[in-house]
Amino acid sequence: MHPLHTCLLFHLLMYLGRSADGSEIINGELAPENSMLYMASLQDSNGHHVCGGFLIREDFVLTAAHCDPGITHVVLGTHDLKSVNDDNKIPIETHFHKSLRSGNDIMLLKLSRKVSLNGRVETIPLPTSEMTKQDACQVAGWGAIKTDGRAVDDLRVVDVSIINLEDCKKQWSHLGNLPANVICAGGDKTGKGFCQGDTGGPLVCNGKAVGVVSFNDNENCNYPNVPNVYTDVSKYLTWIDDVLKLDE
Incomplete structure (x- = not known):
């Protein structure tokens, strides 16, 4: 990638991380209550939603690297961010990510404890290889x-x-x-x-x-x-x- 384009994209990604005050789904609909139980809300110390993420193991959430600044915990097990409590707030123990300057906008969050997989929380599998064309x-x-x-x-x-x-x-x-x-x-x-x-x-x-x-x-x-x-x-x-x- 041309160095100038790399720099532009790096600053764009960092800006998105700082301005991420709520995930904005356009022309969508409410997710059914029993669906997408792997979804995580990444939040700051004031309980404000910063970014999305998804649970891939009982103690790991996958997300974007530019979401790193300011996040302290994740919320799992609810579609309604008004119903957050201490049971579904899990502190983040460690962040792992590759160089964002090289365009690697991916990060793993190690949680402070394993979560129980139940009727409210589940993991989502990752692809086993490069995806083929998908229509939906x-x-x-x-x-x-x-x-x-x-x-x-x-x-x-x-x-x-x-x-x-x-x-x-x-x-x-x-x-x-x-x-x-x-x-x-x-x-x-x-x-x-x-x-x-x-x-x-x-x-x-x-x-x-x-x-x-x-x-x-x-x-x-x-x-x-x-x-x-x-x-x-x-x-x-x-x-x-x-x-x-x-x-x-």
């Missing part, structure tokens, strides 16, 4: 439902379609080169997708978390121009396995 996937999060809109407390979800990566790169080319390990889905002219603050949550296809919500074009939730960008989880499976093995 989902992205979910908490927060506003339109650009500059009011944040909401209930988890919302929207269907999105995978966009050919080469086509996505061409559409992004006037803004800068994309990082190497990404998936594009939603946004563009579809009217569906995510906005700033939903970052860190999963792109779910066929029941697996194939991507991590990374960035869009400068907080534009109306999607007139370019696709949404996700980190491709399949490119980081070895790194994820290595981190998880450290704590076995």
Whole structure:
């Protein structure tokens, strides 16, 4: 990647992390109460939602690296952020991530304790290899439902379609080169997708978390121009396995 484009994307990702005041699902609907039980709300010391994430083991949450600053705990086991209590707030023990400057917008959070997998909390599997073309996937999060809109407390979800990566790169080319390990889905002219603050949550296809919500074009939730960008989880499976093995 050209150094200038790398720098631009690094500052974009860091800006998204600082401005992530609520995940913003556009043209979605309320997630059914018994669905997506792997979803995590990453919060700061004041209990404010900062980013999304998803549980991949009883003691590990996967999210975006640019969500790192300021998060202290995760909330699991509820779709309603008004119903948070000490039982579903788990402190973060350790952060693991690769160099964000190199475009690696992915991070593992080691929780201070293992959570019980039950009717309210479950893990989501990761892909075993690079994903093949998917027509229907989902992205979910908490927060506003339109650009500059009011944040909401209930988890919302929207269907999105995978966009050919080469086509996505061409559409992004006037803004800068994309990082190497990404998936594009939603946004563009579809009217569906995510906005700033939903970052860190999963792109779910066929029941697996194939991507991590990374960035869009400068907080534009109306999607007139370019696709949404996700980190491709399949490119980081070895790194994820290595981190998880450290704590076995």
